[in-house]
Amino acid sequence: MAIISYIEAVTMALREEMERDSNVFILGEDVGKKGGVFKATEGLYEQFGEARVLDTPLAESAIAGVAIGASMAGKRPVAEMQFADFIMPAVNQIISEAARIRYRSNNDWHCPIVIRAPYGGGIHGALYHSQSVEAIFANQPGLKIVMPSTPYDVKGLLKAAIRDEDPVLFFEHKKAYRSIKGEVPDDDYVLPIGKADVKRKGEDLTVITYGLSVHFALQAAEKLAQDGIQAEVVDLRTVYPIDKETIIESASKTGKVLLVTEDNKEGSVMSEVAAIIAEHCLFDLDAPINRLAGPDVPAMPYALPMEKYFMMSPEKVEKAMRDLAEF
Amino acid sequence: MDQKHKQAGLTDETVIQMYEMMLLTRRLDERMWLLNRSGKIPFVVSGQGQEAAQIGAAFALNRDEDYLLPYYRDFGAVLAFGMTVKELMLSAFAKAEDPNSGGRQMPGHFGQRKNRIVTGSSPVTTQVPHAAGIALAAKMDQKPIVSLVTFGEGSSNQGDFHEGANFAGVHQLPVIFLCENNQYAISVPYTKQVAAKNISDRAVGYGMPGFTIDGNDPIAVYQCVKNAADRARRGEGPTLIETITCRLTPHTSDDDDRAYRTADEVKKAKELDPLLSFRTYVKEAGLLTEEREQQLEQEILHIINEATDYAEQAPYASPESSLQHVYADTKGGE
Numbered sequence: 001m002a003i004i005s006y007i008e009a010v011t012m013a014l015r016e017e018m019e020r021d022s023n024v025f026i027l028g029e030d031v032g033k034k035g036g037v038f039k040a041t042e043g044l045y046e047q048f049g050e051a052r053v054l055d056t057p058l059a060e061s062a063i064a065g066v067a068i069g070a071s072m073a074g075k076r077p078v079a080e081m082q083f084a085d086f087i088m089p090a091v092n093q094i095i096s097e098a099a100r101i102r103y104r105s106n107n108d109w110h111c112p113i114v115i116r117a118p119y120g121g122g123i124h125g126a127l128y129h130s131q132s133v134e135a136i137f138a139n140q141p142g143l144k145i146v147m148p149s150t151p152y153d154v155k156g157l158l159k160a161a162i163r164d165e166d167p168v169l170f171f172e173h174k175k176a177y178r179s180i181k182g183e184v185p186d187d188d189y190v191l192p193i194g195k196a197d198v199k200r201k202g203e204d205l206t207v208i209t210y211g212l213s214v215h216f217a218l219q220a221a222e223k224l225a226q227d228g229i230q231a232e233v234v235d236l237r238t239v240y241p242i243d244k245e246t247i248i249e250s251a252s253k254t255g256k257v258l259l260v261t262e263d264n265k266e267g268s269v270m271s272e273v274a275a276i277i278a279e280h281c282l283f284d285l286d287a288p289i290n291r292l293a294g295p296d297v298p299a300m301p302y303a304l305p306m307e308k309y310f311m312m313s314p315e316k317v318e319k320a321m322r323d324l325a326e327f
Numbered sequence: 328m329d330q331k332h333k334q335a336g337l338t339d340e341t342v343i344q345m346y347e348m349m350l351l352t353r354r355l356d357e358r359m360w361l362l363n364r365s366g367k368i369p370f371v372v373s374g375q376g377q378e379a380a381q382i383g384a385a386f387a388l389n390r391d392e393d394y395l396l397p398y399y400r401d402f403g404a405v406l407a408f409g410m411t412v413k414e415l416m417l418s419a420f421a422k423a424e425d426p427n428s429g430g431r432q433m434p435g436h437f438g439q440r441k442n443r444i445v446t447g448s449s450p451v452t453t454q455v456p457h458a459a460g461i462a463l464a465a466k467m468d469q470k471p472i473v474s475l476v477t478f479g480e481g482s483s484n485q486g487d488f489h490e491g492a493n494f495a496g497v498h499q500l501p502v503i504f505l506c507e508n509n510q511y512a513i514s515v516p517y518t519k520q521v522a523a524k525n526i527s528d529r530a531v532g533y534g535m536p537g538f539t540i541d542g543n544d545p546i547a548v549y550q551c552v553k554n555a556a557d558r559a560r561r562g563e564g565p566t567l568i569e570t571i572t573c574r575l576t577p578h579t580s581d582d583d584d585r586a587y588r589t590a591d592e593v594k595k596a597k598e599l600d601p602l603l604s605f606r607t608y609v610k611e612a613g614l615l616t617e618e619r620e621q622q623l624e625q626e627i628l629h630i631i632n633e634a635t636d637y638a639e640q641a642p643y644a645s646p647e648s649s650l651q652h653v654y655a656d657t658k659g660g661e
């Protein structure tokens with residue numbers, strides 16, 4: 001078992017899946033010779049050739065739409081959107097087509113595609129290279145949305161996504177790419193899509209989050225532990241469809257819940273989590289459900305002080321956790 | 328001199344099959360309007376006037392291997408690809424047995440995997456990149472498969488037309504882009520949709536050949552699509568073909584076209600009805616006798632009556648079955 005980075009886990013999963021199944025292929029902008037702007041597909045062009053690591057024209061609706069067509073003809077396309085922000089021209093293909101193909105054909109056709117996209121801020125990317133876009137897709141039955149936090153989860157979930165019979169959006173936090181490292185087995189394993197993971201056990205309060213913020217919550221939880229407060233950290237891993245069971249179980253157990261997302265607050269994935277807890281756990285709660293999120297402005301500004309103001313951080317999470325613990 | 332169909336490589340048998348299928352398509356379409364006007368089915372979208380283009384194109388393909396990505400007027404093309412009258416009636420009545428969608432989608436949203444008729448949606452032109460994707464898969468697997476995708480001229484203004492055609496051009500994919508130009512997009516005429524003289528003029532921008540042909544002539548359409556399919560199978564890439572036709576009905580059963588085109592214009596269009604000109608052709612070629620024609624009408628009437636009765640009496644899917652098939656493992660309503 002080696003310690004590798006989050007992005008290396010992406011590459012590893014892609015390579016292993018391409019070796020396992022000749023129907024798996026990659027398409028996207030600059031994914032070939034260059035290996036992607038973040039280098040997620042580095043070395044794959046050399047290993048598998050240009051037919052299976054396809055540099056497409058700069059046209060996102062075609063990237064999604066061609067992937068959809070190829071999947072209906074038996075392929076397992078893994079499409080890369082260069083940044084999650086640039087998925088917008090492909091939204092019609094993703095929502096009107098991919099999400100509905102099985103349902104509208106009464107199970108006659110299906111669409112096993114993966115769309116990978118780097119999302120998230122804290123990398124001086126400004127409005128159009130920092131966004132969290134999951135909420136746009138997280139009310140579309142037919143889609144699955146995976147947002148892993150650790151290299152171990154990246155590998156197991158990306159492999160599961162590629163083998164899934166339905167369309168999966170796989171959002172990778174771009175700040176995690178090189179800053180987050182962890183142990184990843186060399187062998188073949190998959191993790192279940194649709195299952196949250198309790199990353200830390202605790203009795204006093206629950207933090208529910210996903211992506212990079214999982215690490216902020218874990219860091220904060222260690223600090224709180226020094227003062228005798230034990231926080232549970234639930235990593236959603238799949239933000240759609242959501243693992244209600246794990247949410248309800250943890251919220252009922254601790255009675256205090258903090259929901260953290262880097263996305264802006266209104267209508268975020270955490271709004272749904274709050275509703276689930278309100279519906280199922282009201283009489284187990286000892287405090288109002290707390291949401292910690294980005295401000296309700298369109299997107300993350302560029303200048304450092306403004307970016308920090310928007311961006312989630314260990315300090316913000318720690319403060320919110322302490323406030324809740326003291327409630 | 329050889330007859331036109333023989334010059335195009337069509338046998339007498341095939342050309343008469345084409346006529347029979349055109350007639351079947353038209354009679355089915357007419358029946359659906361009757362059913363709609365008598366309150367039995369909620370909606371009709373029609374292919375009247377475009378049957379020659381659809382059937383000429385479908386017959387030029389390998390209907391056992393090639394893929395069809397139709398748009399909502401393509402009743403002729405899907406019949407030629409193996410969907411039955413009964414199945415189309417089941418779709419018109421939105422019954423459980425409808426193979427297109429089990430009654431989930433409006434009529435005209437075709438799809439049938441066993442016949443490689445690819446499922447379609449309502450937002451126009453989304454099928455165009457899919458056709459490129461299917462052709463990409465065929466190319467990767469080195470299978471001699473062609474995908475034929477159709478769409479209206481108004482729909483050719485969508486970004487997905489450009490993105491899909493460009494992709495197919497760059498990667499030299501075996502796609503045939505068939506624009507069924509019926510001169511109107513609902514109420515908006517061609518001149519207010521497109522500044523270029525022909526849709527096919529756009530082909531040069533995608534590095535592919537483009538042709539504008541008479542969509543009322545099934546043999547001309549057959550020939551042009553056949554050439555394109557042969558080229559595609561040789562690895563020489565995609566083709567854009569524009570068939571000029573007229574829409575002989577309002578846009579759908581919910582439209583009243585008197586608001587935007589004159590009765591005279593519709594009358595003139597009806598004089599160009601491809602069913603009439605092709606009937607004259609097969610008769611003059613000695614392939615259709617008066618007697619056979621009457622017999623054919625009777626056979627078709629019988630097929631349509633039977634299909635109508637069957638579909639009308641067939642059960643709806645249970646309301647709870649609406650919950651099924653969201654994902655591969657979705658349970659619910661069972």
Ligand SMILES: Cc1ncc(C[n+]2csc(CCOP(=O)(O)OP(=O)(O)O)c2C)c(N)n1
Nearest residue numbers: 449450451479480481482483509511512513
């Ligand atoms: C994206 C989208 N916008 C609008 C519509 C509504 N609509 C349905 S058909 C149509 C006109 C299409 O005209 P054309 O492409 O020429 O095809 P025709 O109906 O004439 O065969 C419109 C505007 C739609 N279905 N999809």
Ligand SMILES: [Mg+2]
Nearest residue numbers: 479509511512
């Ligand atoms: Mg039109």
